[in-house]
Structure formats: C-alpha cells, structure tokens
Amino acid sequence: MLDSLSQEAADKSVTVDVSEALKALNNPTRLAILGWLKDPRKSFPEQDIDPEQVGVCVSIIQERVGLSQSTVSLYLSSLQRAQLVTSQRIGSWTYYKRHEKNITDFLKMLHSLI
Template sequence: MNLEKSIAALNNPVRRRILEWLKDRTNFPPALPEHADLDGVCVAYIQEKAKLSQSTISNYMGLLKQAGFVVAERHGQWTFYRRDEENIRAFLAAVQNELLKP
C-alpha cells in the first residue's frame, strides 16, 4: 500500500464524501431492474449526487481506485463502484502503525 497515494486521494472533501455515501447503497436512487443484482453504485448516480462533471467524477473515482479504497466493475457501458472495506481497514492500520509505533 502506498500511504502517500492513499492520503492524497483522501485530501479532498468530495472524495471523502463519496466514500461515506458508498457505505450505504440507499444514499443513491434504486438500481435499474437490469442492475438490481449488482454490487456497487453506478458512476452516473455518484456524479448526480456530487453535482460535478463526468470528467471530474471519473478522475476522482480513478484516484480512489488507485488508492485501493474502491473497486470498479464494468457491466456493458456502465461502471459500478463499491468500497473495498479490506483495503480501507489495511490503510487505517498502516496509518496507525506509522503514527503510533515506538
């Protein structure tokens, strides 16, 4: 894990808010019937909630993905994102270890 890259990804309030929103699928509109069985949230719903351009959201989600905070899955023309809870916990443990180690 690259702590600098992870911390840089979190150094933006909207990216942190996106991670917060992704904790609960009900923060977004219901999935379309053909996507009901998929994990995650369509990037279009994230863009709509954040009220930012498609290119900005794509950039933000790419940074969060590179940092290991989200997983992306393509389904046809749609990209769905979900939190990577295991990597989020690993990041928090790494920060704790670095800041609290003797």
C-alpha cells in the same frame, strides 16, 4: 517515514500505499464519495441494481456530486489508484464500490504511523 511504512506494508503483502491513499482522501468530494459508498443503499436509493453486490453506477454518483462526469471519473480513478475502491463494467456502465479489506489495512497502517 512513509517510505519505510510502504516497505513494511509490501513485506506483509498489504496492497495499500498510505501516501497514495492520503492523497486520494485529501479532497472533500472524494472523501464524501467514499463515505456514501459505505452504505450505498441509503446513499443511492435510486439505483435499481443491488449496490451492495455490484457497486454504484458512476452516473448516479455524478448526479449526487453535481460535478461533471469527467471530474467524477477522475475522482473515482484516484480512489481506485489508492486501492480504496474497485470497479466493474457492465455493458457501457462502470460501477464502483469500496474495497473494505484495503480500507481496513490502510486504517491499521495509518494508526501504526501516527
């Protein structure tokens, strides 16, 4: 069933794979990170650079989560593979923000599935 939905998504040029997104969200910390990124100014007020435009620095996310930097990087990579977040490097820092269009597409696809 998920394969047919993924094919349907491909036919409509939707880039989100429902299975990959569900796997990424099947972790309370990754789900929390995605939730915090919904309102980054409120969730990460200590960041100097505008989190709405640039995203949130992985080190600030790591401080909030309280896990090792490598674990948080793996979590963010999982969300990025699922195409629920985007990243950009500025100098030696990586910033993450939500990919709102893909999240909306994922929710529509999930709604049609269930």
